[in-house]
Amino acid sequence: MAEPVTIARPYAEAAFRLAREQNALSAWSDALALINAVVADAQVGALIDAPNVEAAQLEGVIVGAVGKHLSGEARNFVQVLVQNRRLGLIAQIRDMFEALRREHEGTMEATVVSALPLADGQLQPLMTALEKKYGRKITAKVELDPQLIGGLKILVGDKVIDATVRGRLDAMAAALTH
Structure with missing residues (x-):
């Protein structure tokens, strides 16, 4: 099927x-x-x-x-x-x-996942940096996930940028067990 x-x-x-x-x-x-x-x-x-x-x-x-x-x-x-x-x-x-x-419109969507609500002015510099990196207009969708503890996880297309405390802790745990 x-x-x-x-x-x-x-x-x-x-x-x-x-x-x-x-x-x-x-x-x-x-x-x-x-x-x-x-x-x-x-x-x-x-x-x-x-x-x-x-x-x-x-x-x-x-x-x-x-x-x-x-x-x-x-x-x-x-x-x-x-x-x-x-x-x-x-x-x-x-x-x-x-x-x-x-x-068609030459834009991309980024999902920004944060442990805490973003303060005014935090999202725009991030979107500007992503627009420069990808060469396209980026629209943001913000989600909250307290499980991340701190930091941000950004999903753009099929790329994931994990700058979260949870991600770093998981990486450290994996390094210690291998």
Whole structure:
């Protein structure tokens, strides 16, 4: 059986091509996020997995919840996902769409994980340094993880910069045991 990411890729690419042709990347990002939020609901998730729920019923639930916020093309996209039983892949489709959008716009997303909330002015110099390193505009998503004890972990693309106390302690423990 194919990996979900492999199955999701053609849908993300098709949505991206259509959004780019319509000059509506932002609107499609919003639509995919909205559809994903509805599908992430436990009750809707149960409907997706239920074999006795007809495609038309499921489509009615999704379009009924968000239809007024979707373009005709986005509603058609939901219809295709439902008919092909791929609605459960919307999170992967949205993530791939966003990756394609960032690549198209020449930007990257960095996830900055910190043990404590960052003070005003701490994030901007970090983003400036990352932009200089990668030669692209960087948008930041900040997350808190008290398990890190201190420092930062930065994820940019497939790169991880671990400058955390937890990371250093783990490295020391590994060095002592080998």
